[in-house]
Amino acid sequence: MTIRPLDPVQALERMMLIRAYEETLIDLHGRGRAAGTCTSVGQEAPAVGVVSALTADDLILTNHRSAGHLLARGADPGRMLAEVMGKQDGYCGGKSGSLHISAKELGIVLTSTIVGGELALATGVGLSRTMLNQPGLNKPGIVACFFGDGAATEGRFQESLNLAAVWKLPILYVCENNQWQAFVHRKETMLADGIAGQAAALGVESAVVDGNDPLAVFDAASAAIDGIRRTGKPFLLEAMTYRLRGHFEPDDQGYVDKAELAHWRDRDPILCLRARLEREGRLTADAVAAIEARVRATMEAATAFADASPYPGLDALTTDVYA
Amino acid sequence: MTTMTVNDAISAALAEEMRNDPTVMIFGEGVATKRHDLLAEFGPARVRNTPLAEGIIAGTAAGAAATGLRPVVDLLFAPFLCYAMDEIVNSAGKLRYISGGQFKFPMVVLAMTGAGWGVGAQHNHNVESWFVHSPGLKIVMPSTPADFKGLMKSAIRDDNPVLVFADIALGYSTGEVPEDAEAIPLGKAAVRREGRDVTLVSYAKTVGTCMAAADTLATAGIDAEVIDLRSLKPLDEDAILRSVAKTGRLVVVHEASRLCGVGAEIAALVAEKAFANLRAPVLRLTGPDAPPPASFPLEQAFVPQADAVVAAVRSLVAEPATA
Numbered sequence: 232m233t234i235r236p237l238d239p240v241q242a243l244e245r246m247m248l249i250r251a252y253e254e255t256l257i258d259l260h261g262r263g264r265a266a267g268t269c270t271s272v273g274q275e276a277p278a279v280g281v282v283s284a285l286t287a288d289d290l291i292l293t294n295h296r297s298a299g300h301l302l303a304r305g306a307d308p309g310r311m312l313a314e315v316m317g318k319q320d321g322y323c324g325g326k327s328g329s330l331h332i333s334a335k336e337l338g339i340v341l342t343s344t345i346v347g348g349e350l351a352l353a354t355g356v357g358l359s360r361t362m363l364n365q366p367g368l369n370k371p372g373i374v375a376c377f378f379g380d381g382a383a384t385e386g387r388f389q390e391s392l393n394l395a396a397v398w399k400l401p402i403l404y405v406c407e408n409n410q411w412q413a414f415v416h417r418k419e420t421m422l423a424d425g426i427a428g429q430a431a432a433l434g435v436e437s438a439v440v441d442g443n444d445p446l447a448v449f450d451a452a453s454a455a456i457d458g459i460r461r462t463g464k465p466f467l468l469e470a471m472t473y474r475l476r477g478h479f480e481p482d483d484q485g486y487v488d489k490a491e492l493a494h495w496r497d498r499d500p501i502l503c504l505r506a507r508l509e510r511e512g513r514l515t516a517d518a519v520a521a522i523e524a525r526v527r528a529t530m531e532a533a534t535a536f537a538d539a540s541p542y543p544g545l546d547a548l549t550t551d552v553y554a
Numbered sequence: 555m556t557t558m559t560v561n562d563a564i565s566a567a568l569a570e571e572m573r574n575d576p577t578v579m580i581f582g583e584g585v586a587t588k589r590h591d592l593l594a595e596f597g598p599a600r601v602r603n604t605p606l607a608e609g610i611i612a613g614t615a616a617g618a619a620a621t622g623l624r625p626v627v628d629l630l631f632a633p634f635l636c637y638a639m640d641e642i643v644n645s646a647g648k649l650r651y652i653s654g655g656q657f658k659f660p661m662v663v664l665a666m667t668g669a670g671w672g673v674g675a676q677h678n679h680n681v682e683s684w685f686v687h688s689p690g691l692k693i694v695m696p697s698t699p700a701d702f703k704g705l706m707k708s709a710i711r712d713d714n715p716v717l718v719f720a721d722i723a724l725g726y727s728t729g730e731v732p733e734d735a736e737a738i739p740l741g742k743a744a745v746r747r748e749g750r751d752v753t754l755v756s757y758a759k760t761v762g763t764c765m766a767a768a769d770t771l772a773t774a775g776i777d778a779e780v781i782d783l784r785s786l787k788p789l790d791e792d793a794i795l796r797s798v799a800k801t802g803r804l805v806v807v808h809e810a811s812r813l814c815g816v817g818a819e820i821a822a823l824v825a826e827k828a829f830a831n832l833r834a835p836v837l838r839l840t841g842p843d844a845p846p847p848a849s850f851p852l853e854q855a856f857v858p859q860a861d862a863v864v865a866a867v868r869s870l871v872a873e874p875a876t877a
């Protein structure tokens with residue numbers, strides 16, 4: 232197998248862009264400019280690690296907490312912000328808002344905010360990959376499906392993995408186990424310490440990875456994807472991570488155990504990677520300052536773009552209902 | 555012309571469309587077992603049995619439809635659609651709109667329903683109006699083998715999710731089907747019998763009920779026009795309004811329960827757009843607000859019968875029209 236290495240400094244910059252995007256949204260929300268949104272603060276590593284391991288032909292399905300997946304795939308933060316603000320230049324013309332942004336041009340095909348919805352659609356996307364993967368018809372590609380530990384308590388999780396196993400569908404299931412399911416801790420909803428253990432019973436291989444280390448996620452995802460390409464069989468990757476902010480904005484996290492939050496704040500994926508690279512002499516203070524400046528400029532331009540974008544014309548109310 | 559049953563007409567449409575388009579496929583519980591002729595002709599990749607999991611079957615169809623296939627799924631009996639409601643309503647019906655038109659969902663959902671087999675309320679429940687009420691979906695409920703074939707072909711070619719409900723009682727009924735049957739466009743009603751005194755609007759098995767009632771009425775000198783809607787969405791409003799403009803009287807007949815049923819919509823349509831044409835109140839003959847029972851006499855009592863249609867018309871047409 233040939234795995235392209237992930238440039239850790241580039242990974243850091245991507246993660247910092249995701250964080251800055253979410254912070255911009257939080258700020259806009261505070262000023263009444265963006266409707267309630269589920270941020271991915273703290274979960275940047277699985278997004279960057281997994282998406283960097285995909286190729287352009289691979290397709291992605293995701294959920295309500297999708298900004299990281301979109302930005303890791305190269306989405307334009309201006310069009311994302313425009314979408315959240317309900318503007319015409321958003322990826323979905325303002326009809327999605329923050330919760331179900333898809334960007335077909337980037338291979339982000341289908342995003343569902345029905346928890347578990349993405350799991351039910353992923354098998355179909357996997358099926359179309361296998362059916363269309365014939366000479367002359369289409370390029371091969373695999374499917375990456377992101378979902379939370381809460382989604383894994385929906386029946387569709389088991390239904391999806393089972394069908395993918397039986398039909399040999401090329402799907403990388405990526406569970407971002409961020410310990411929380413809205414306002415309920417996962418320990419209240421499942422006895423096992425994670426969800427990967429369920430895969431074996433369905434005949435699906437799985438692995439658990441430190442979801443706050445983008446390089447470890449990248450390696451695990453690359454190995455899994457290589458296996459999927461070779462065998463055509465699905466794989467479940469569980470990335471153990473943490474939702475550092477509330478379920479949505481605003482949420483004071485008053486229900487979160489202080490010690491748990493402190494423990495995971497110490498493991499902030501961006502701070503950890505940065506410290507490690509500095510320690511290893513691969514990142515200077517100047518380089519960090521340069522990244523910060525680039526990210527700031529990107530978000531300023533994105534905000535200006537979204538601000539300038541008009542609202543959709545009211546005729547859009549009833550367009551695109553039917554094909 | 556060939557004589558064939560409704561079931562055979564559906565199979566014939568499937569076979570022809572699968573021959574015409576390599577992206578058409580069918581799957582469901584027992585589909586490959588029961589439709590062995592399709593399996594023999596098109597092979598196990600395009601004709602598949604599935605696990606017993608209606609949600610993932612429908613979700614797989616939606617995901618596949620959005621990424622290049624034209625799946626047909628057989629969900630067996632209409633009440634089972636409840637397990638697939640999210641995938642049909644929230645995904646297939648909404649994700650085109652939510653995504654700003656980036657995706658289309660060319661898929662067909664087949665299900666049987668209706669009194670006639672004595673299987674009770676969890677196999678027989680005419681739920682068509684739920685889906686009429688859901689944006690993004692089209693609903694077809696034909697009454698003759700020729701229409702099943704022609705509308706099934708259109709449903710498969712349509713770029714939207716189409717639900718095709720097959721009345722259990724009609725499955726083995728026979729009719730003439732033209733050999734080179736063309737696709738019948740969705741949204742076009744058929745005038746089954748022309749008449750001047752009253753319009754009977756119906757669909758599925760109660761079309762036959764209306765035809766029988768019209769025969770009886772004719773002996774009393776009352777000339778009934780019978781309209782078979784065939785498609786419930788899109789609804790052929792023109793056909794209804796044209797007929798009512800002529801007759802001035804309307805009775806809507808269907809097996810589904812009355813409250814918020816298709817009949818309510820048609821009554822409202824006529825009240826809004828043809829009030830001046832009406833010479834009598836609009837009447838609805840429907841099933842009651844009760845789960846369909848198994849016991850044969852009760853099951854039959856659930857469904858509007860021809861004598862009830864005759865009595866309803868006679869209450870509207872005091873004086874038989876003179877020729």
Ligand SMILES: Cc1ncc(C[n+]2csc(CCOP(=O)(O)OP(=O)(O)O)c2C)c(N)n1
Binds near residue numbers: 295409412
């Ligand atoms: C079917 C459904 N039930 C409930 C919700 C409300 N809801 C939105 S996100 C969420 C928590 C999901 O938890 P998880 O899958 O772990 O993802 P996370 O939010 O932690 O990223 C809930 C309950 C929903 N959107 N859909």
